[in-house]
Amino acid sequence: MLKKIPLRIRFTLVASLFLLVSCVTLTLLSNMSAVHMMEAVALLPSMKDGSTPILQLEPAQPVEEPYYQVFQQKTTVATILIVLAGSIATYFAAGYVLKPIRDLSCEVQKRNVENLGTPIELPQSADEVRQLTISFNQMMEDLQRSFLLQKEFSANAAHELRTPLAIMRAKLDVFMLSENENPETQKMIDAMSQQLERLSKLIEDLLWFSKDLPLEKKTRVMLYPLFCDVAEELSSVAKEKEIEIQIQQTNEFVLGQDRLLERVFYNLLENAVKYSPPQTQVSVTVQRERDFLRIQVIDQGEGIPEVCRSAVFEPFFRVDKSRSRAIGGNGLGLAVCKKILERHHASIAVRPNHPNGSIFEVIFPS
Incomplete structure (x- = not known):
């Protein structure tokens, strides 16, 4: 008590x-x-x-x-x-x-991933609190060094893997151009191509996640053309599953870098399409509030359990590991989204979409 x-x-x-x-x-x-x-x-x-x-x-x-x-x-x-x-x-x-x-x-x-290396000022008194502050600063310094080593390893590993992967992709493309009517060989080529594509996406996500992603210069990013470009890129995947992508027409804009924001909404829409059942609908809505701009990506899939709604934005987290591997997810897409949005002083959260599905909500400050 x-x-x-x-x-x-x-x-x-x-x-x-x-x-x-x-x-x-x-x-x-x-x-x-x-x-x-x-x-x-x-x-x-x-x-x-x-x-x-x-x-x-x-x-x-x-x-x-x-x-x-x-x-x-x-x-x-x-x-x-x-x-x-x-x-x-x-x-x-x-x-x-x-x-x-x-x-x-x-x-x-006040300490987070962004300012772990900033030490806490030592108190003037020579007591237990001063010793505790020294110990905490040392722990934060070691933790910051560990994070930097991890990021450097991820970036270096992804860069090193890019070269042999590109060679394998080129060799496979050349082999596909040759006349080969053997169905077993064609099946093997398709499987290799699919796995190479999956590996390429994993390496690309690793590079994005290991970057500091600084905002060089903020510009006006019109949302409706951005959403339309992303939907066009995903049109072939959506067409295969007969999924309709609906985008609310809007004149709203946000301040940021269009290349980074395009990556965010590409990941969100791609997840919505991949994890939605066939013949359903994925929609994007934009709503201007008094102090912020609300963007929602709504799907009609299985949804995310309440206990997992905060963890889905952690690196390599999967709600259903077997299903994610079958679809091709690597657990980095939402983590990349969160990291980019934090650079734009925006936030992201997930809510249930009744009766089925999820709503990924992005909030930009006015």
């Missing part, structure tokens, strides 16, 4: 409990001392035949009882006030003591 309470509140509760126990104990001891004192006062002197006075125990005077009640009330009130004042002082003292930890937590929350 206490573990779910913030550290500052926990510290205040523990200190308040300590104050309460201490004050109650002190109050009980004070009351016991007061009782003994009143009993001693009740021992009155008496004389017998002019002899030496002796002490004789007589009943306490009734007038003394109200004084004892007043004493009890005052000690109780004092106990409550001391505990209350101590709790308030402890709360603010805990806030002052824990401020370096709170500042460190805020700085840690």
Whole structure:
């Protein structure tokens, strides 16, 4: 139960409990001392035949009882006030003591993939918080180095694979030009061509994902012509499955690089077509809101389970691995989309399309 309470509140509760126990104990001891004192006062002197006075125990005077009640009330009130004042002082003292930890937590929350290499400023105090900050900066530096090595490896591997892949593609094209009526040979050539195409797309996605994709210069990108060009490129795939691509006519535009944005919507539309059943519809809508522009790519496929809707934008994630491999997906397309959109200060999310399918929603700030 206490573990779910913030550290500052926990510290205040523990200190308040300590104050309460201490004050109650002190109050009980004070009351016991007061009782003994009143009993001693009740021992009155008496004389017998002019002899030496002796002490004789007589009943306490009734007038003394109200004084004892007043004493009890005052000690109780004092106990409550001391505990209350101590709790308030402890709360603010805990806030002052824990401020370096709170500042460190805020700085840690600001760190992401883009600024891992930016170290957190060290506090002036030479305490545990300073040592924790040094350890965190070291961890972030190692993590940044690991990310850079991973990106460099992906880019170098993709570049190195391009050359032998191009040679294989050229050899296969030459072989396809030769007259060969053997159906088994033709079947093998078609299979090799399909796998080469799949490998080429994987390498291209790896290159896109490993790039930093800087925005050299933003220009107006008209959305309707962009969507039409992408739909034209995918027309043969859509025609094979008898899928209709509907694009809402619009005069809206966004600021960015058309080459990068074309890649985004090509990936989104390609996924919508590939994962939709035959004889269905894929539509693209554009809606201008007060502070942003909403673009939706809507399909009528199987949809994405709720638990996977945030993970689909992670590299190499697949909702259904066997189905993705059969269709030819490599798990990088949506990750590339997210990366490019982040460069444009835009966001992407997926929602269900009732009764069937998914809605990929892209939000551009105004």
